[in-house]
Amino acid sequence: MSIKRSLAGVALAFSIAIGGTSALAQNDDFWQKMEDAAQESRELDLLETLDITTITRAEYAEQNAASMEEDFPAEDTADWQQVLVFMGYLDEDQDIAQIYTDLYSGQVLGYYDPTTKELVIISENEGDWSVVDQSTIVHEMTHAIQDQHYDLLAIQSEDDVYTDDSYLAVTSMIEGDAVTSETIWLVRNDLIDAYNDEVAEYDNSALDTTPFFLQEATYFPYIQGADFIISFWQDGGWEAVNKVWENPPTTTEQILHPEKYLAGEEAIPVAIADPTESMDGWRVLEYNQNGEFGMGLFLRNGGASDVDAGTASEGWGGDADYIVTNDEDTAMVWVSTWDTEGDADEYLEQLVAVESNRLGGEFEEVDANTLRLEGDGWFAEIHHDGADVVYFLSTSADGLEQVIASQDGATVQDAATPQRSPEDAATPVNSVAFWVRESE
DSSP states (O other), X not given: OOTTGGGSOGGGOOOOOOOSEEHHHHOHHHHHHHHHHHHHHHTOOOOSOOEEEEEOHHHHHHHHHHHHHHHSOHHHHHHHHHHHHHTTSSOTTXXXXXXXXXXXXXXXXXXXXXXXXXXXXXXXXXXXXXXXXHHHHXXXXXXXXXXXXXXXXXXXXXXXXXXXXXXXXXXXXXXXXXXXXXXXXXXXXXXXXXXXXXXXXXXXXXXXXXXXXXXXXXXXXXXXXXXXXXXXXXXXXXXXXXXXXXXXXXXXXXXXXXXXXXXXXXXXXXXXXXGGGTSTTOEEEEEEOOHHHHHHHHHHHTTOXXXXXXXXXXXXXXXXXXXEEOSSOEEEEEEEEESSHHHHXXXXXXXXXXXXXXXXXXXXXXXXXXXXXXXXSOEEEEEEETTEEEEEEESSHHHHHHHHHTTTTOOEEOOOOBOOOTTTTOOOEEEESHHHHHHO
């Protein structure tokens, strides 16, 4: 299981037990109309009959609570929680499993499960379908069309390793495609105003109280993913989008900058070693690549403005981090490389500012390439050389010295992270909180 699951494709996170009754049998004319609408908007045909189920919000909440117990084992959740607190994404008194339960119970409107091939719509309005209901149906039917033409499980499981960055990139292609199809349907039927009026009445409390990092990770596949897909649709229609499916994006940098996707600009591998190979009694909590989005999010979560964080992360070339623990202390090495030395300097400036504030201390210059901080229970050191920045952080002085020493002789290696097994990848494609974007 991904211990940083919240940044690794929020919209594809849960496998939920299916229940309810078949809506198709109850109203064939309506569902045929919606299938026709999705096929017309996406300009691809459904190749097989859909298995459609409708359930109430209460039924979904019950299913979601049960799935949480299965999908979030206590030991894994504790490790995940430790990482999020260490990185400043959560306060110690916040429970990530409960946050997820509340978020998904209140925000999911429907999902398509590529394992069971079932489409589930969560609604109280069966027989009197609202514009939001119908829009969600088009969105989820688009996922079914994607699956039938491109095999979502194969796309999500081409490798047995994922990083938060690469998985979020693929998720953004999937959701951005469905958002574009859904939006085309709304525009063609002159329903944008009605849609916005309806979503303005939705209860956003679950999302409003969700930690900032999780809100942003939830939005990303729908907003930036849609911008990415629309950039191709505007130039070449769905034919151009279909070509993207043949060569899915691999980084959030490519999602944020479609021209870098077109140029084939991939992540630059960085020199990093597994600290536990030399740190006796320590174990790995996380090995990950954060990408342009993740690195900018870390800065924004620490208080940097959107403009400053965007400028600082835009020159991203590649990164990888290890977070390790001996069950008393936690330590991290986070290696990043940047397109230019100037880009590295911009990132370093923002990193020093946000971490000085978070850690309760000031970075002091040790030498021309080294900064060190001793804060309130924190010990940090930053090495910067040309376009490379290496950030070491620990909750103990000894942990800091050990994690620094662990990188002696580190060599460039593949930064991919074993975040998800192929079995884990067989999960539903959800329409999560998309309506919130329209209501803001």
